[in-house]
Amino acid sequence: MELKKSVVYQEIIFYGMAAIAMGIIVGALDALFGEVLILITQFRGQHIAWLLPFLAVAGLAIVHVYQKFGKNSSKGMGLVFTAGNKQDEEIPKRLVPLVIGGTWLTHLFGGSAGREGVAVQIGATVGYTFGKKIHFQDSKKILLVAGMAAGFAGLFQTPMAATFFALEVLMVGAIEYRALFPAALSAFAAAYTSHFLGLEKFSVDLNVDLPVDLSFAGKVVLLGIVFGAIGGLFAKLLKNTKGWLAQKITDPYRRIFVVGVLLTISLFALHMGRYSGLGTNLISASFEAGTIYSYDWVLKLVLTIVTLAAGFQGGEVTPLFSIGASLGYWLAPLFGLPPEFVAALGYASVFASATNTFIAPIFIGVEVFGYDTLPYFFAIVSVAYAFNNGHSIYAQEKAKIDHLR
16 A cells, blocks of 8 residues: 555656646747747737738648648647547647747738647647656646646746646546646746746736625626627637638638638728737727727627638637627626726636636636636636537537547
């Protein structure tokens, strides 16, 4: 019995050491990726009229590189799900430069996309590589989860949210608690590393003190229903649009070029690139009393879905933050609540609904907006999670894995 306990403790310590090393590596890669992406965003903003016309050409380059050099890397997050749950597919190291380069190109030329997909895939690749070198039971799965947590944490510097995001998303309705300790260590190591290397964290001090009465509770429930429905709608439309485009335009080169041209025209016509990139401009406007139009969240939702469905690289999470924040800012006067407060509720709860996660979005709320906001985010996320109709931006990958089991 004592020998068995000794082996268990050795395994825990070994996982912990590996997780810290992974976190430092992933945090450094996230810092590089994130800092360059900030520079790209600034450059695009200054030269949007010259860059946006070449979005379709950039799309052709992305498809060509993936077709020629990517092998199974083109599966993206689907590859991460398969490797993590079924463990019968390799995650090639080439995935890292391909997904980074593809996302940089997408953003440089004005596509509407996020960034967390890159960070999570970077972390998953590093974690899976570490896991193959360690011969403990399920080491590849456990360290892949830890790597995913590190990727998310290094980019957003929300390690607690990142830990549970990796645990909730990968395990298809069940949490792999054996991965909790290494995932948490890896997430905190990545967050501190990326911050040390100069990547800044987005945070807002809400400083709200609202009376919690029956009227307030009713407003939160109604807002949660709206945010839940919008997040679920995003996930459903993304899945359906990907399938519809793949069916209508089977050639990936033609698909990304045609849609790229249409995106260029749309993004030019709709406030000259206002909806290009991450959507951080909408997030900033929502919390700094900037200009938010009633239709901002709709156009960001549609253009992000079309960009990703066409085959451009990036992620969904930051656009989801911007959709939720801009929708919340617009809804606030209708509910008689402070705009920044409702924007914050939308920021976390639309993310919760679209990803079909519960614990991670609550921690996103408290790590970005302050720990005194915990009761508000617990309430709004609970409602949004219940009213997303079971949709998730990762549902397709999860369904495939369930079928394989």
